[in-house]
Amino acid sequence: MEKLIDLRRDTITLPTLEMREAAFRSPLGDAVYGEDPKQKELEELAAFILGKERALFLPSGTMGNLVALLTHTQRGNEVILEENAHIFASETGGLAQVAGLMVKTLRGEDGAPEPEDIEKAIRPENIHYPRTALIGLENTHYRYGGIVVPLAKLQKIREVANKHNLPIHLDGARLFNAAIYLGVEAQEIARYCDSVMISLSKGLGAPVGSLLAGTGDFIKEAERYRKMLGGGMRQTGWLCACGIVALSGDNIARLQEDHDNAQFLAEGLQSLPGIKVNRHQVQTNFVLADLSERGLNATVFLERIKEKGVLATKVGEFMIRFVTSREVNREDIAFALQVIKEAIKN
Ligand code: TLP
Numbered sequence: 001m002e003k004l005i006d007l008r009r010d011t012i013t014l015p016t017l018e019m020r021e022a023a024f025r026s027p028l029g030d031a032v033y034g035e036d037p038k039q040k041e042l043e044e045l046a047a048f049i050l051g052k053e054r055a056l057f058l059p060s061g062t063m064g065n066l067v068a069l070l071t072h073t074q075r076g077n078e079v080i081l082e083e084n085a086h087i088f089a090s091e092t093g094g095l096a097q098v099a100g101l102m103v104k105t106l107r108g109e110d111g112a113p114e115p116e117d118i119e120k121a122i123r124p125e126n127i128h129y130p131r132t133a134l135i136g137l138e139n140t141h142y143r144y145g146g147i148v149v150p151l152a153k154l155q156k157i158r159e160v161a162n163k164h165n166l167p168i169h170l171d172g173a174r175l176f177n178a179a180i181y182l183g184v185e186a187q188e189i190a191r192y193c194d195s196v197m198i199s200l201s202k203g204l205g206a207p208v209g210s211l212l213a214g215t216g217d218f219i220k221e222a223e224r225y226r227k228m229l230g231g232g233m234r235q236t237g238w239l240c241a242c243g244i245v246a247l248s249g250d251n252i253a254r255l256q257e258d259h260d261n262a263q264f265l266a267e268g269l270q271s272l273p274g275i276k277v278n279r280h281q282v283q284t285n286f287v288l289a290d291l292s293e294r295g296l297n298a299t300v301f302l303e304r305i306k307e308k309g310v311l312a313t314k315v316g317e318f319m320i321r322f323v324t325s326r327e328v329n330r331e332d333i334a335f336a337l338q339v340i341k342e343a344i345k346n
Helices: 017-025 037-050 061-072 115-121 151-163 173-182 187-190 217-228 237-246 257-271 298-307 331-343
Strands: 053-056 078-082 102-106 130-139 168-172 195-199 212-214 286-290 319-323
Touching: 017 237, 037 115, 037 195, 037 212, 053 061, 053 078, 053 286, 061 168, 061 212, 061 217, 061 237, 078 151, 078 331, 102 115, 115 151, 115 286, 130 151, 151 168, 168 173, 168 187, 168 319, 173 195, 173 257, 195 319, 217 286, 217 319, 237 331, 257 319, 286 298, 298 319
Parallel strands: 078 102, 078 130, 130 168, 168 195
Antiparallel strands: 053 212, 195 212, 286 319
């Protein structure tokens, strides 16, 4: 087999040559003492791009979200989340285990709960109730196939939050994909939120790292929690140099290619008999394909395409997720479509 065409995740992306060279040349210092020049530079760059006062570099998105929860809330508080939010579904229950939070989940098919539902879920002051302390949003929404929360909805949620004096945290692991889809700068989305976490290690291609941004006061407190969780790293310059490349030049704009490739894949899949793709959901770099009409089990399908060098992920008995990234080009996708065409023949 010549090459694996890996459509499982965008976290598989490898650092570019430019990143590797920047890492190699990077000066280093002890970041816990604020002495790593590249970490400082990256944190300042991220804060600027996100339109926030300060940002913190962290090893992962999971830690970034957890630090945000710890900073915004107190133990025993309640956080409102969409019921398939990554923070709720895929972060090992850190919000309960570490932050001591209760959760109120609400459904939101387009990635965020309805503003009216959020308002209804906010607890009135009552000795019997936990206090609602935070609204958590996710954009793009991972489990709904990378869909984008519309700006008008964010604005309405912001109004509810203001009315009840509640902060909003945004899990923006793929915030730049959302921004590209909406044709706006990332800060146009981040401005509706008090804090925002972004990932460098997904479509942007850096090997490791996330940033958490917010006001100066928020970040001052968040810095303590980062340290507490073990996120105070030392000579981070190699990683941060990659992160700076990830946020510079046309690296963010390049995500459009991943979106275009996802459209190409969706179109190809849709033209195959018995494969259903909800094209409305294909907004960024994810494609969800439903094989139920074909009666083809996802596990069997994945084994068949794997034999020919194509990888994807099972997300339901008959549901497959494909994710495009810089590791796959148009030719790879055309090849994957050929393989898929063969695999669905009985
Ligand atoms: N998601 C991972 C897995 O954990 C599922 C993936 O393969 O994409 N928020 C969102 C919306 C995410 O998709 C992820 C990663 C995270 C947070 C956590 O980021 P990391 O993996 O850096 O801890």
